[in-house]
Amino acid sequence: MLVISLRYTTLLALQFASLYYNRRNAVFLCLCRNTADLLATVERLTERGVVVQFHKEDFKTGKNSPAGNMMLTVLAAVAQMERETMLERQREGYEAAKAAGRITGRGKGRSIDREAIKAELAAGKTIRAIAESHNVSTRTVMNIKAEA
Secondary structure, eight states: OEEEEOOHHHHHHHTTHHHHHTTTTEEEEEOOSSHHHHHHHHHHHHHTTOOEEETTTTEEESTTOHHHHHHHHHHHHHHHHHHHHHHHHHHHHHHHHHHTTOOOSOOOOOOOOHHHHHHHHHTTOOHHHHHHHHTOOHHHHHHHHHHO
16 A cells, blocks of 8 residues: 655646556545645546545545535535634734743853954864863863854
């Protein structure tokens, strides 16, 4: 069994080559991200003679399945609404946390005393020793050395 999770645009780029090759055993976990993409993808597959079957919801789509096509449209719209609602609630929670003063996102980086590192480099100290004394990586010390 082949499991594929691609966006519609990716499938267009591949021109359904993998679907044609594996059309008997292809199972999609995530066919599309929104209603318009899903309907366009299923229509394109149907034009190629593929019957799209939804096992959990127990329906098929195709040229001879108007009820299945209607179910697909309704379920896709509900799924898109759920996703948009979830994203809206997530955004509201983020804004509420920000307004309450809770830290959101990455904190500010610590300052590095570049002048002290340059002075120690000029004095002939090793990169490793400087990195350990300033609690930075050796790569940071080498970058500062390259700046000088």
